[in-house]
Amino acid sequence: MLKIENLNKSFDGVKALNDFSCVVHENEIVGLIGPNGAGKSTLFNVITGFIESDRGKIEFNGNVITKYPSHKIIKLGISRTFQDLRLIKQMPVLDNILLCFNHQQNEQIQNIIFRPKSISKVEQDNKQKALDLLRYAGIEDKANDLAGTLSYGQQKLLSIICCLAADSKLLLLDEPIAGINPEMRDKILTIISELPLKGKSVILIEHDMDFIMRICNRLIFMDTGTKVSEGIPEEVRNDPKVIEAYLE
Amino acid sequence: MEYILHILILIGIYTILSVSLNLLVGYTGILSIAHAAFYGVGAYVAALMALKLQTPFLLNLFLAIIASGIFGALVGIPSLRLRDDYFVIATFAFQIITFSILNNLVDFTGGPLGLPGIPQPNIFGFEITTHIEFLILVLILAGITFWISNRIVKSPFGRLLKAIREDEVFVRASGRNVSSAKIKVFVIGASLASIAGVIYATYITYIDPTSFTIMESIFIISIVIIGGSANLKGSIVGAAVLIALPELLRFIGLPNSIAANIRQILYGALLVIFMLWRPQGFLGEYKFNK
Ligand SMILES: Nc1ncnc2c1ncn2[C@@H]1O[C@H](COP(=O)(O)OP(=O)(O)OP(=O)(O)O)[C@@H](O)[C@H]1O
Numbered sequence: 122m123l124k125i126e127n128l129n130k131s132f133d134g135v136k137a138l139n140d141f142s143c144v145v146h147e148n149e150i151v152g153l154i155g156p157n158g159a160g161k162s163t164l165f166n167v168i169t170g171f172i173e174s175d176r177g178k179i180e181f182n183g184n185v186i187t188k189y190p191s192h193k194i195i196k197l198g199i200s201r202t203f204q205d206l207r208l209i210k211q212m213p214v215l216d217n218i219l220l221c222f223n224h225q226q227n228e229q230i231q232n233i234i235f236r237p238k239s240i241s242k243v244e245q246d247n248k249q250k251a252l253d254l255l256r257y258a259g260i261e262d263k264a265n266d267l268a269g270t271l272s273y274g275q276q277k278l279l280s281i282i283c284c285l286a287a288d289s290k291l292l293l294l295d296e297p298i299a300g301i302n303p304e305m306r307d308k309i310l311t312i313i314s315e316l317p318l319k320g321k322s323v324i325l326i327e328h329d330m331d332f333i334m335r336i337c338n339r340l341i342f343m344d345t346g347t348k349v350s351e352g353i354p355e356e357v358r359n360d361p362k363v364i365e366a367y368l369e
Numbered sequence: 370m371e372y373i374l375h376i377l378i379l380i381g382i383y384t385i386l387s388v389s390l391n392l393l394v395g396y397t398g399i400l401s402i403a404h405a406a407f408y409g410v411g412a413y414v415a416a417l418m419a420l421k422l423q424t425p426f427l428l429n430l431f432l433a434i435i436a437s438g439i440f441g442a443l444v445g446i447p448s449l450r451l452r453d454d455y456f457v458i459a460t461f462a463f464q465i466i467t468f469s470i471l472n473n474l475v476d477f478t479g480g481p482l483g484l485p486g487i488p489q490p491n492i493f494g495f496e497i498t499t500h501i502e503f504l505i506l507v508l509i510l511a512g513i514t515f516w517i518s519n520r521i522v523k524s525p526f527g528r529l530l531k532a533i534r535e536d537e538v539f540v541r542a543s544g545r546n547v548s549s550a551k552i553k554v555f556v557i558g559a560s561l562a563s564i565a566g567v568i569y570a571t572y573i574t575y576i577d578p579t580s581f582t583i584m585e586s587i588f589i590i591s592i593v594i595i596g597g598s599a600n601l602k603g604s605i606v607g608a609a610v611l612i613a614l615p616e617l618l619r620f621i622g623l624p625n626s627i628a629a630n631i632r633q634i635l636y637g638a639l640l641v642i643f644m645l646w647r648p649q650g651f652l653g654e655y656k657f658n659k
């Protein structure tokens with residue numbers, strides 16, 4: 122469903138992506154690993170149109186999205202989280218989720234002025250869906266709290282729920298369990314591992330090898346912007362090139 | 370009595386200006402310093418139509434809103450696609466250019482001498498001439514402006530605007546077109562501001578460019594900040610306070626020339642005081658000091 126060919130991106134001379142290519146298939150969880158500064162987050166930023174690539178091609182479900190603006194890419198069915206956790210902290214948890222639903226006719230000005238009834242119906246439906254998602258994640262009691270008042274782990278969980286609300290085919294999760302307690306980690310692990318059953322694929326960036334080994338169908342190891350090794354998790358973990366890179 | 374009505378009418382006019390600007394500055398977090406220019410576009414479109422083509426008030430009002438919206442789009446579309454600081458500069462440029470056109474296109478706008486003898490409104494045969502009639506007209510139009518603005522900010526679109534103010538990156542990642550939302554709200558704000566200009570022109574029956582300077586834009590921004598950003602009722606309070614307060618100076622018996630200077634100092638001082646101790650204004654939720 123996602124096909125990346127020879128992607129290049131440098132930041133003033135530093136090559137963050139160097140002829141990077143890969144594919145992601147339907148219903149699989151791909152782990153993306155590599156040392157700090159390898160270009161993992163940059164790859165997410167380029168896929169979602171937050172950073173423009175210098176060269177290369179990205180194809181998603183038959184659309185060449187390389188030059189698309191972010192909002193168009195995301196509407197096509199790619200959602201992401203950020204390594205530096207982004208939420209609207211000053212707004213209630215529920216509103217954060219409502220902001221992430223994909224159909225947006227209730228944000229159209231003409232509907233707001235002339236068709237308030239239809240808007241409030243859509244809004245009610247979305248609220249119900251948002252509450253269902255919160256219940257699924259086990260934090261429905263936080264629905265009306267400001268997002269910023271949640272614990273760090275709950276905020277990370279919420280950012281994943283936001284991705285679920287968008288109902289995307291492909292989720293790009295940037296270090297979803299970094300810095301959170303084991304209990305929350307298990308909860309997030311369950312949520313992610315259920316995604317392929319719902320017809321979704323995931324690219325997962327994570328430094329926690331144990332977590333990666335438990336959840337991924339396939340691993341890609343990258344270093345200095347290039348793919349070094351790729352395959353089933355055991356294979357990649359035992360690849361001498363990977364071991365060498367980690368030892369350095 | 371007429372004097373009190375006059376003050377109330379002015380408060381109504383400035384309520385329209387501050388409520389519409391609050392949509393931009395308070396809710397969306399984009400700073401426009403061209404609000405007086407759109408106020409001026411409204412006033413001049415209505416005045417010129419009435420004077421040169423004798424068209425009726427409601428048509429002039431409609432055309433003023435459209436014209437202002439078009440100017441808003443022309444300023445907003447190129448600049449809001451870039452960074453927010455380009456937008457501030459673009460509105461600044463539009464403010465300066467508008468003033469300069471009004472001031473220099475003498476044959477058309479009367480230049481510094483302005484346009485005298487603007488006909489008062491005639492709505493379906495009903496002449497609006499007395500202060501009380503004008504007050505009712507202002508209240509209706511300010512009411513409509515408030516209603517539209519309130520509906521917008523309470524809607525999912527309003528939630529989107531506030532989210533843009535807090536974290537644009539999050540909003541982009543949720544699949545929203547941030548610049549398009551900003552352009553929409555900017556065009557709405559510009560259109561609504563022109564309504565104030567139409568009332569002002571037909572009420573005073575005389576306009577000149579000095580009413581629509583950058584100082585006036587800053588005055589409207591002060592109303593929004595002191596009344597409270599991202600709070601529409603705050604904008605009414607702000608307009609009332611900033612219009613009524615200097616009038617009190619007259620009662621102390623200060624001569625007009627000194628009162629004008631003191632007024633400037635007063636506005637400046639109020640603004641500084643609020644920025645330092647109450648950045649959310651009287652009623653606001655958003656601290657205007659990022
Ligand atoms: N916006 C940017 N501007 C300039 N340089 C950047 C930018 N984003 C990333 N870089 C640089 O690109 C390289 C790759 O960074 P990236 O964030 O993609 O690494 P990463 O693999 O996600 O690392 P980590 O595991 O630490 O998150 C680094 O050298 C980084 O300094």
Ligand SMILES: [Mg+2]
Nearest residue numbers: 161162163204
């Ligand atoms: Mg990273």
